[in-house]
Amino acid sequence: MTSPRRAPGGFPVVGIIGGGQLARMCAGPAAELGVTLSVLAEADDASAALVVPSSPVGDHTEAEEVHAFAQHCDVVTFDHEHVPPHVLDLLVAEGVELHPHPAALRFAQDKLAMRERLTGLGVPCPRWVRTDTAADVTAFGDAVGWPVVAKTPRGGYDGKGVRVVADAGELTAWLERAASEGSGLLLEERVSFRRELAVLVARSPSGQAAAWPVVETVQTDGICTEVIAPAPGLDAGLSADAVHAALRVAGELDVTGVLAVELFEVEAVDGRASFVVNELAMRPHNSGHWSMDGAVTGQFEQHLRAVLDLPLGSPRPHDRWTVMANVLGGELPDLYPAYRHVMARDPEAKVHMYGKGVRPGRKIGHVNISGDDLADLRERAAHAAGYIQGVVTE
Amino acid sequence: MTSPRRAPGGFPVVGIIGGGQLARMCAGPAAELGVTLSVLAEADDASAALVVPSSPVGDHTEAEEVHAFAQHCDVVTFDHEHVPPHVLDLLVAEGVELHPHPAALRFAQDKLAMRERLTGLGVPCPRWVRTDTAADVTAFGDAVGWPVVAKTPRGGYDGKGVRVVADAGELTAWLERAASEGSGLLLEERVSFRRELAVLVARSPSGQAAAWPVVETVQTDGICTEVIAPAPGLDAGLSADAVHAALRVAGELDVTGVLAVELFEVEAVDGRASFVVNELAMRPHNSGHWSMDGAVTGQFEQHLRAVLDLPLGSPRPHDRWTVMANVLGGELPDLYPAYRHVMARDPEAKVHMYGKGVRPGRKIGHVNISGDDLADLRERAAHAAGYIQGVVTE
Numbered sequence: 001m002t003s004p005r006r007a008p009g010g011f012p013v014v015g016i017i018g019g020g021q022l023a024r025m026c027a028g029p030a031a032e033l034g035v036t037l038s039v040l041a042e043a044d045d046a047s048a049a050l051v052v053p054s055s056p057v058g059d060h061t062e063a064e065e066v067h068a069f070a071q072h073c074d075v076v077t078f079d080h081e082h083v084p085p086h087v088l089d090l091l092v093a094e095g096v097e098l099h100p101h102p103a104a105l106r107f108a109q110d111k112l113a114m115r116e117r118l119t120g121l122g123v124p125c126p127r128w129v130r131t132d133t134a135a136d137v138t139a140f141g142d143a144v145g146w147p148v149v150a151k152t153p154r155g156g157y158d159g160k161g162v163r164v165v166a167d168a169g170e171l172t173a174w175l176e177r178a179a180s181e182g183s184g185l186l187l188e189e190r191v192s193f194r195r196e197l198a199v200l201v202a203r204s205p206s207g208q209a210a211a212w213p214v215v216e217t218v219q220t221d222g223i224c225t226e227v228i229a230p231a232p233g234l235d236a237g238l239s240a241d242a243v244h245a246a247l248r249v250a251g252e253l254d255v256t257g258v259l260a261v262e263l264f265e266v267e268a269v270d271g272r273a274s275f276v277v278n279e280l281a282m283r284p285h286n287s288g289h290w291s292m293d294g295a296v297t298g299q300f301e302q303h304l305r306a307v308l309d310l311p312l313g314s315p316r317p318h319d320r321w322t323v324m325a326n327v328l329g330g331e332l333p334d335l336y337p338a339y340r341h342v343m344a345r346d347p348e349a350k351v352h353m354y355g356k357g358v359r360p361g362r363k364i365g366h367v368n369i370s371g372d373d374l375a376d377l378r379e380r381a382a383h384a385a386g387y388i389q390g391v392v393t394e
Numbered sequence: 395m396t397s398p399r400r401a402p403g404g405f406p407v408v409g410i411i412g413g414g415q416l417a418r419m420c421a422g423p424a425a426e427l428g429v430t431l432s433v434l435a436e437a438d439d440a441s442a443a444l445v446v447p448s449s450p451v452g453d454h455t456e457a458e459e460v461h462a463f464a465q466h467c468d469v470v471t472f473d474h475e476h477v478p479p480h481v482l483d484l485l486v487a488e489g490v491e492l493h494p495h496p497a498a499l500r501f502a503q504d505k506l507a508m509r510e511r512l513t514g515l516g517v518p519c520p521r522w523v524r525t526d527t528a529a530d531v532t533a534f535g536d537a538v539g540w541p542v543v544a545k546t547p548r549g550g551y552d553g554k555g556v557r558v559v560a561d562a563g564e565l566t567a568w569l570e571r572a573a574s575e576g577s578g579l580l581l582e583e584r585v586s587f588r589r590e591l592a593v594l595v596a597r598s599p600s601g602q603a604a605a606w607p608v609v610e611t612v613q614t615d616g617i618c619t620e621v622i623a624p625a626p627g628l629d630a631g632l633s634a635d636a637v638h639a640a641l642r643v644a645g646e647l648d649v650t651g652v653l654a655v656e657l658f659e660v661e662a663v664d665g666r667a668s669f670v671v672n673e674l675a676m677r678p679h680n681s682g683h684w685s686m687d688g689a690v691t692g693q694f695e696q697h698l699r700a701v702l703d704l705p706l707g708s709p710r711p712h713d714r715w716t717v718m719a720n721v722l723g724g725e726l727p728d729l730y731p732a733y734r735h736v737m738a739r740d741p742e743a744k745v746h747m748y749g750k751g752v753r754p755g756r757k758i759g760h761v762n763i764s765g766d767d768l769a770d771l772r773e774r775a776a777h778a779a780g781y782i783q784g785v786v787t788e
Contacts, residue, residue, distance in 0.1 A: 007444055007749035009758075010730035028422025031445040032686075034733075034747025034759065050401055051425040053447045210741075292426075296687075296742055296764070311738035318712040336404035339428075344705035347604075348690055353428025355401035364403075365428065370690070 003072035004038040004054030011035050014304055015070055017060050018079025019046030021354040021363065022284050022300075025292065027051045029301035035308065039079075040069045048079070050355045063090040070096040077257055077307045078283050081109045082155070099205070099256040099307035100282045107253055108282040111186045112153040121252055123245050124276045126264075127189040134175060137168035137187060144189040150174060151186040162222065164190060191276060193264035197231050198287035199246040202258045202302040205309045209250060210302065211243045212295060212315040217262070217287050223361065226382065227324040229290040229317065232374060235273035238265065242275055249280070258303040260285030286326065286363070291315070293350040293368040294322030319370035323377040325385035327351075327365035329358040332390040342367070342384040349384045397466035398432040398448030405429050408698055409464055411454050412473025413440030415748040415757065416678050416694075419686065421445045423695035429702065433473075434463045442473070444749040457484040464490040471651055471701045472677055475503045476549070493599070493650040493701035494676045501647055502676040505580045506547040515646055517639050518670045520658075521583040528569060531562035531581060538583040544568060545580040556616065558584060585670060587658035591625050592681035593640040596652045596696040599703045603644060604696065605637045606689060606709040611656070611681050617755065620776065621718040623684040623711065626768060629667035632659065636669055643674070652697040654679030680720065680757070685709070687744040687762040688716030713764035717771040719779035721745075721759035723752040726784040736761070736778040743778045 004013050011034050016023040019041030027048065030037045038054040039046075049055035054072075058065040060083050067090060070076050075097045088102035100108075107114045115128045126149075129140050141148045150171055152161040165171055171185065178185045196217045203209040213230035231239075246261040262278040288299035297305075297313030305312055332338060335358065342349055346369070353365040367384040369377050386392030398407050405428050410417040413435030421442065424431045432448040433440075443449035448466075452459040454477050461484060464470050469491045482496035494502075501508045509522045520543075523534050535542045544565055546555040559565055565579070572579045590611045597603040607624035625633075640655040656672040682693035691699075691707030699706055726732060729752065736743055740763070747759040761778040763771050780786030 005439060005444055007747075008727075008751040009747070010728040011733075011747065011749070012730075024425060027425045027445070031418060031421045031749075032744075032746050034745075034749055036444065036749075045399060049447075050399055050430065051421070051447065053443075053445065053449070055447070293690075296744070305737070310734055312741065313737070313744075314741040316742070333402075334404040336406075339405075340704055343699070343707070347706065347708040348710070350426075350690070350707075351428075352426050353401075353403070353405065355405070355425075355428055355430075357402040 002054075002056075004036050007034055007036055009034070012074035012308060013038055013072060014307060015040065015073030015076040016048070016079050017066060017069070017076065017083055018042070019048040019055060020079045021047045021356070023048035023079040024051055024354060025284065025352070026300045026304060029298065029304055033301065033304060035304060038069070038073055040066065047354045047356050061087060063087045067091060067094055067096070070094075075099055075307050077303070078105070081105065081282070085109075101254060101256065104253045104255045105282055108280050110153045111151050111279075112184060114280055115186060117253065118249065118277055121248065123249060124274065126191045126276050129187050130184045131187045132175070132179060132184050134168040134171070137165075137171055137175075140187045141167070147190055149188045149190050151188065152178070153183050153186055191264045191266060193266055195231075195265050196278070197234070197242065197263040197265050197275065198227075198285070199242045199261045199263065200258060200285060200288040200291075200299060201243070201246045201250050201261075202299070202306040202312055203250040203255050204306045204312060205256050207251070208312050209247050210297075210312040210315050211247060212288065212291055212299070213317060214239050214242050215287055215290065221361075223326070223328070223363070224286045225326050225328070226378070227287050227290050228374070228378070229294055229322045229324070238273035238275060245277070255282055257282060257306045258284050258288065258299050260287055262287070289352070289366050290322040290324040290368055292352070294318055294370050320372050321374045321377055322368055322370040323374070323381040325367050325381035326363055327353070327367065327385045327388045329360050329362040329364050330390035331360070333358050335364075335388055338388045338390065342387050346380055346384060349380065351384065351388070396448075396450075398430050401428055401430055403428070406468035406702060407432055407466060408701060409434065409467030409470040410442070410473050411460060411463070411470065411477055412436070413442040413449060414473045415441045415750070417442035417473040418445055418748060419678065419746070420694045420698060423692065423698055427695065427698060429698060432463070432467055434460065441748045441750050455481065457481045461485060461488055461490070464488075469493055469701050471697070472499070474677070475499065475675070479503075495648060495650065498647045498649045499676055502674050504547045505545050505673075506578060508674055509580060511647065512643070512671055515642065517643060518668065520585045520670050523581050524578045525581045526569070526573060526578050528562040528565070531559075531565055531569075534581045535561070541584055543582045543584050545582065546572070547577050547580055585658045585660060587660055589625075589659050590672070591628070591636065591657040591659050591669065592621075592679070593636045593655045593657065594652060594679060594682045594685075594693060595637070595640045595644050595655075596693070596700045596706055597644040597649050598700045598706060599650050601645070602706050603641050604691075604706040604709050605641060606682065606685055606693070607711060608633050608636050609681055609684065615755075617720070617722070617757070618680045619720050619722070620772070621681050621684050622768070622772070623688055623716045623718070632667035632669060639671070649676055651676060651700045652678050652682065652693050654681055656681070683746070683760050684716040684718040684762055686746070688712055688764050714766050715768045715771055716762055716764040717768070717775040719761050719775035720757055721747070721761065721779045721782045723754050723756040723758050724784035725754070727752050729758075729782055732782045732784065736781050740774055740778060743774065745778065745782070
């Protein structure tokens with residue numbers, strides 16, 4: 001595997017395992033910062049491989065391939081959570097500087113471990129239990145109320161690995177697989193939430209941390225489709241509590257890089273606005289895409305700064321509101337004419353495309369728009385994203 | 395020459411002749427827009443070649459090499475003005491879509507042609523003359539007052555190719571060379587200016603145009619060291635006149651892409667605040683680096699949109715003021731510790747490094763800082779740039 005070409009002046013090389021859009025969106029900030037990227041890509045036409053000169057193709061589940069890749073990097077970080085523990089363990093044993101460290105990453109890879117740890121820290125969670133049998137499922141559902149939410153501890157994303165079930169019989173196949181893998185299933189109460197929120201923070205190995213404002217996220221069919229930054233009308237106490245919880249989780253788990261904490265805003269408890277934690281991600285996250293255009297320091301730049309233990313940048317928003325709308329793949333394979341139309345309609349729309357082929361429902365881009373009039377921004381962002389997708393036609 | 399890997403969805407390839415920092419700074423916006431870049435680089439470690447996967451090495455003065463490069467691109471644009479006319483002519487004859495077109499680019503390549511054309515358009519210029527002999531020089535200097543400014547019509551940049559002379563004898567060598575090349579020299583009166591300004595506009599082949607606010611530029615030893623956006627205390631009439639002149643020049647000369655018009659602000663004439671045009675550049679320009687962080691659409695994104703005939707983006711500034719300070723090479727070859735220090739001192743500083751080796755006086759990066767307090771921003775930007783350069787040590 002050839003080494004990436006280093007810039008002169010002592011600037012480091014950051015390796016990213018995985019060549020998806022999150023790695024791709026690090027490319028601009030890396031070029032600006034002057035640091036070199038290298039990406040271990042799934043294929044030579046992976047989203048990031050199209051824009052990063054050093055993008056060897058390799059399998060992130062093969063320890064030797066990942067280790068060979070890491071030899072040429074000063075630090076190594078991740079585009080996704082799917083690198084298996086045995087690969088991470090080998091890298092650590094060989095002295096590779098991984099951010100986040102596997103001891104932290106574990107809590108983003110394994111939802112049972114996450115629930116156990118957060119509960120131990122006193123961070124509000126939905127009621128949950130580890131289950132191995134249909135009898136456990138029935139007992140939990142009878143206790144917290146049906147339906148309940150079942151999650152595979154590992155491997156889920158964008159709604160995959162999550163099911164809402166009305167009785168234990170719906171989980172027969174999952175329970176059999178969990179039993180054969182010895183993994184158990186995570187059961188959670190189905191939270192009656194007002195809305196979904198997310199807090200993004202970044203933390204460096206030195207312990208410096210920075211938080212962006214709490215955002216509101218809107219999911220459609222389990223996929224994030226819209227983010228409003230900051231979350232409109234958010235109770236100031238809830239905002240402070242949420243940021244505090246995210247910074248505390250980052251510190252207690254020794255997270256390095258960007259940490260996304262997805263929350264449900266729930267009914268006030270004793271008059272105090274409240275939340276429970278839904279999920280954790282230890283990498284740049286869809287809920288932070290707004291920051292690329294809406295903040296002094298975007299999440300991809302901040303992630304690079306954090307994993308390099310560089311001082312963190314200001315997360316100050318540029319505008320009162322920024323709205324992000326995801327562009328999902330639709331029926332149109334030829335996106336360029338629609339993209340052109342969107343730019344003509346709205347000179348303030350920041351259209352980001354990921355260089356990915358269209359498949360229905362696949363995240364292929366997003367649009368950010370900033371300004372003062374939230375209702376107007378939401379309409380414009382949704383229109384732009386929907387037009388490129390092909391579901392809005394005028 | 396291998397072709398760049400195209401993104402799916404119908405997105406085009408933009409070729410850039412020259413691999414300097416201007417081409418490099420297109421890389422982030424291109425990745426965000428989803429368009430593919432290809433760079434004809436001077437060397438495989440050129441500034442842009444470090445961050446653009448398709449960066450064949452070639453000689454921009456060799457018509458066949460440039461033509462082979464252009465075959466793989468939908469449009470071709472420039473990092474510099476140094477592609478010779480015979481090369482441009484071949485490309486046009488072969489049907490390559492060049493932006494700007496050579497018929498426009500000529501006025502940025504040849505300062506005598508520029509003075510003649512602008513004067514024809516009635517755009518204010520310093521008094522000037524084409525000179526071929528020492529007698530011409532003496533006559534001009536005696537008429538407008540000594541010293542005068544002598545410029546080689548072609549090939550100058552960053553103060554090179556420009557001399558301030560007190561008598562014709564100082565130009566003997568230049569006149570001999572100009573005579574042998576048949577090029578003549580440009581002589582201009584030395585303008586007594588209040589300050590230097592610049593207007594950046596972008597124009598697309600369809601004729602759409604957009605202008606950023608007029609900025610103040612500060613030169614040190616002929617090299618731009620600081621830019622203040624917008625120019626503080628600028629007379630509103632002068633601002634409107636300057637933007638109008640730049641848009642008119644762009645239209646009349648059929649410029650496509652970014653056009654930078656450098657101005658001298660001079661004493662008011664009949665009570666009307668006034669300027670004369672100093673130079674033109676038809677590409678992203680140092681006076682527009684502030685827009686990367688300070689405006690909704692930065693100049694590199696806008697240049698790509700313009701040359702692709704995509705609708706232009708909003709040039710709206712994010713903040714009241716943005717100050718840009720250039721980082722010049724100093725005596726420190728190892729920049730990274732100083733860069734780190736600068737980030738720690740100022741979380742709002744946007745530090746851009748070009749991946750270039752240090753040579754004293756070479757432009758190797760820049761720093762942008764935005765906010766409300768101009769004096770404070772200027773101090774901080776100058777400190778950051780000076781610290782990395784090594785001329786500020788505390």
